[in-house]
Amino acid sequence: MKGSIKLRGSNWTYVVDVGIDPVTGKRKQKTKGGFKRKKDAQSALNKLLVEIDDNRYIDPSKETFSEFIDRWFTEHFQKRIGETTAVNKNSLKDKHLIKENPFAHKPLSKITTEDIDVFYNLKIDEGYRGSYIRKMHQLLKQAFEQAKKWEKISSNPVDNAEPPSIKKEEMKIWSPQEINVFLLYCTDERYRMIFLLAIYTGMRRGEILGLKWSDIDFEKKKITVKRSLAYTPKKGYIFTKLKTKNAKREILITDMLIDELLKHLKRQQTWKQRFEKEYRDQDFVICTEKGTEQDPRNVLVMMKRLISIANVTSIRFHDLRHTHASILISEGVDIVKVAHRLGHSNPKITLETYAHLVPNQDNDVADIFHSAINRSVSKL
Structure with a gap:
């Protein structure tokens, strides 16, 4: 590939082909002027030609x-x-x-x-x-x-940049007492069902709002998590993929939650009768009184309001999931079982998140080891 040098006014300029534009199919040229001497322009051109021959040349982008x-x-x-x-x-x-x-x-x-x-x-x-x-x-x-x-730059300037480290913040969760106080002030039956599901199952907000009655097996007392509901400004309410393949899971539930769900189902029947043709039956467990999707943002507004009224620790909706997991772990439930219940892709994630809550059982480790050795000795 060759270039040329031309005298323009009192300065020298080089012009060289640098390839074909993949969009237009037209020849791309690199032009640079301002050289006082011809040999300086030639030297710069030779350097550029070597870069082109070695496939090291990248056309600087004018795009901001x-x-x-x-x-x-x-x-x-x-x-x-x-x-x-x-x-x-x-x-x-x-x-x-x-x-x-x-x-x-x-x-x-x-x-x-x-x-x-x-x-x-x-x-x-x-x-x-x-x-x-x-x-x-x-x-x-x-x-x-x-x-x-896309060959717009030769190197990534972010590679050697130094973003701030992440300071691990203390996890905010509710005690069992705070849970009871919060639920005491939550008198709106529709929202109460949302918070009960979050607290007693550890499900994510989108998973709760996407839950359908067909996902609940009342005889086996279990919920199957299959989908998540979200809201986007452009498309409105949409079903989104679950975070991981493990997020599709079965969650066992208590008799208390079964009873609450059945009561909620009866309430929905009264809504259907009241609104008749206006009611849109989409099989949602959580919906408005006309059967339409529950706005996720309104759930957060209601939670913030109830926290203020109940005067309990201010936490996020997602922290209800942390609360559920924390109580299970503090009660000695196996970390693998907790991971499955939360839908984590790996129990390691669960352990890293809640390691500080795992009961310390080191006190009996020495005795367990000693007993094992003694049993071996007795068999000699």
Whole structure:
């Protein structure tokens, strides 16, 4: 591949073919001028030709970071992730990586590792948690990695950047006493059923809202988790895939919960009679009085209100799941059984999350070992 050198005004300029544009099919050229001497232009051209011959040359992108990440997200990334995940990631992208990002309008090829670190420091100063900044870090890393694969940049500036470490925060859960106080103040029967299911099964919010009566075996006293319900601004209510293959599971339930579910079923029958043709029977356990999907956001609003009224520890809805697991583990339930009940892909995840709650049984370990040796001696 050859290039040429031309005198333009008082300066020298080189022009060289750098390949074919895969989109337009047209020849791409690299032009650079401003050289005072011909030999300087020739030297720069020779260096570039060597890079091209060795397949080391990457045409610097004129596309800005904000232009690239928007295009990458829409045309590539969001097609490879779940819809609810895409909504959350898109919100993070728009707010932090575009609107509140000092290098948003800088050319993609000019962004450095220092730019990335300055960005992280800005977010730290703004008071964002390390775990949240790490989510930004992960999205940036994926975006720049794709830019590298598409040969828009030669290296990923995020590789050597240093996002803040994640500080392990103390888990907030309710004691059995707080559970009883909260439920005492929860007089709305429809919402009470939601919180009972969360507390007594450890199911996720989406799993509870996606639960159908056909998923419950009243004779065997078990719930089969098959789906999750979510809300997205563009598509409204949608069923989403469960987090892992282990998330599809069977959960045994108590007689108390069976009774509460049967009472709830009778309440739904009265709603059907009251609204008649307006009622949309979709077999949901949790629904509005007209049978439509329960808005996940309203559940959070109700929980926050009840926490304030009941004056119990302020926790998130997901912390009801932690509360369920914590009580089981503190009562000595095997960690593998707890992992299965929660739908974790690996008991190791459960152990790492709740290790501090596992009862300490070290006191009898020495005696158990000694007894085993003694039994062996007696057989000699």
